[in-house]
Amino acid sequence: MSTQNSTCLFIEGGHKLSGEIKISGAKNAALPALAATILAPGEFLFKNMPWLLDVSTMLELLCRLGAHYDSLDDTLSVDTSVLEHYEASYELVTRMRASILVLGPLLARKGKARVALPGGCDIGKRPVNFHLKGLAALGAKYSLEKGYINVKAPRRLRGAEIIFDFPSVTATENIMMAAVLARGKTIIGNAAREPEVVFLGEMLNLMGAKIKGLGTENIVIEGVKELSPVEITIIPDRIEAGTYLMAPGLAGGELILTHVNPHHLSTVIAKLREIGLEIEEDGDKLRSRRKRSLKPTTVRTAPYPGFPTDLQAQIMALLSKASGTSVIVETVFENRFKHAEELRRMGADIVLEGQVAVVRGVKKLQAAPVKATDLRASASLVLAGLGADGVTEIAQINHLKRGYEALTEKLSKVGAKIWEAPCQAT
Numbered sequence: 001m002s003t004q005n006s007t008c009l010f011i012e013g014g015h016k017l018s019g020e021i022k023i024s025g026a027k028n029a030a031l032p033a034l035a036a037t038i039l040a041p042g043e044f045l046f047k048n049m050p051w052l053l054d055v056s057t058m059l060e061l062l063c064r065l066g067a068h069y070d071s072l073d074d075t076l077s078v079d080t081s082v083l084e085h086y087e088a089s090y091e092l093v094t095r096m097r098a099s100i101l102v103l104g105p106l107l108a109r110k111g112k113a114r115v116a117l118p119g120g121c122d123i124g125k126r127p128v129n130f131h132l133k134g135l136a137a138l139g140a141k142y143s144l145e146k147g148y149i150n151v152k153a154p155r156r157l158r159g160a161e162i163i164f165d166f167p168s169v170t171a172t173e174n175i176m177m178a179a180v181l182a183r184g185k186t187i188i189g190n191a192a193r194e195p196e197v198v199f200l201g202e203m204l205n206l207m208g209a210k211i212k213g214l215g216t217e218n219i220v221i222e223g224v225k226e227l228s229p230v231e232i233t234i235i236p237d238r239i240e241a242g243t244y245l246m247a248p249g250l251a252g253g254e255l256i257l258t259h260v261n262p263h264h265l266s267t268v269i270a271k272l273r274e275i276g277l278e279i280e281e282d283g284d285k286l287r288s289r290r291k292r293s294l295k296p297t298t299v300r301t302a303p304y305p306g307f308p309t310d311l312q313a314q315i316m317a318l319l320s321k322a323s324g325t326s327v328i329v330e331t332v333f334e335n336r337f338k339h340a341e342e343l344r345r346m347g348a349d350i351v352l353e354g355q356v357a358v359v360r361g362v363k364k365l366q367a368a369p370v371k372a373t374d375l376r377a378s379a380s381l382v383l384a385g386l387g388a389d390g391v392t393e394i395a396q397i398n399h400l401k402r403g404y405e406a407l408t409e410k411l412s413k414v415g416a417k418i419w420e421a422p423c424q425a426t
């Protein structure tokens with residue numbers, strides 16, 4: 001796609017950071033929480049909802065099903081009293097894969113759903129076989145026609161034991177939302193333990209569900225007849241926080257992040273301290289500054305509580321200026337190194353070998369025109385831009401807007417020279 005007359009993000013490196021950044025509500029908690037409103041007719045109230053492209057896409061999807069929403073001050077209200085439809089179109093799903101999260105709740109509430117099969121994306125094939133296998137185990141019947149998944153539950157879903165090959169985050173969330181209204185008990189084995197999965201389970205329990213084992217690999221759900229709408233506050237975004245924690249490593253200076261949950265970042269904080277960032281916890285605040293030159297390390301991504309794959313691109317940018325050679329192993333997605341090619345354009349020295357990236361630290365990164373390939377890759381380019389000589393131009397920044405609320409404003413406020421303008425590079 002030509003970058004002519006579209007908007008790019010410009011970052012002039014070399015400006016030390018100083019000040020406070022308020023962390024927003026978590027995108028990956030907000031999306032399943034919005035899908036869960038399908039499970040109970042009535043008005044839900046959400047606080048700390050992040051204003052992101054993906055959130056507005058999910059709200060658009062809910063409206064197409066028949067829901068309404070309104071926002072007043074810092075509260076979003078979603079009313080799902082009447083849901084006449086049960087389809088998520090291909091156009092919507094290609095914009096946001098997380099649309100698949102309406103499958104389970106639609107099946108539970110309406111007994112049917114028609115959702116476009118998400119295609120692959122820039123980080124891998126992204127199949128949904130675990131979702132479908134789990135729904136079938138609960139008694140659903142599904143067929144694939146013209147790129148759509150048609151799922152029906154002729155009778156009420158019934159509880160089952162489902163064991164995932166991999167602790168898939170959205171598959172765990174989808175099955176949990178289908179099982180809460182099923183007849184009998186459901187056990188999800190090898191379940192995802194991410195804080196966003198725990199948050200969804202806690203929201204469902206507030207709605208009247210009976211879920212135990214949240215945060216462990218075995219989730220047990222006793223089906224109930226009906227659920228009620230609730231008011232809930234979205235948990236902080238640990239990936240946004242982890243991204244900003246790394247910024248002083250590239251730009252220098254010091255940042256204080258507020259409205260954070262440090263417990264969700266313990267593995268990340270330990271790794272950043274090992275690299276040489278000084279990170280202090282104080283309640284819901286985290287302070288980060290670069291103590292000395294950055295040390296190389298080994299990073300291996302893993303399901304929670306391991307190092308998050310969603311921070312892999314960002315730590316690659318950080319390690320590209322370490323004083324030595326680092327190794328990054330991506331174990332969650334099969335193709336999540338697209339950002340390496342863009343970082344190389346800025347002078348990073350990265351060799352890729354399958355799931356492994358070898359990052360030889362360089363003294364300087366040079367500004368260059370680069371392009372964002374996916375949400376977290378774009379965040380790694382922003383970090384690299386903060387630590388590069390000159391003005392970096394990042395194209396295709398709609399990826400950023402999907403997952404980072406007010407990034408330009410937040411970074412400008414703490415001294416970064418960052419602005420949006422028409423793209424200049426051909």
Ligand code: EPZ
Binds near residue numbers: 309
């Ligand atoms: C969620 O995606 C997140 N998205 C992703 O964040 C995150 O990277 C990922 O979990 C891993 O933490 C949301 O929560 C909306 P998975 P999800 O199912 O659920 C394979 C971001 O940047 N798999 O845990 O799609 C899959 O291919 C996004 O915010 C199957 O094989 O991830 C992958 O290799 C990017 N079959 C692995 O499991 C399935 O049916 C983990 O995927 C499902 C998944």
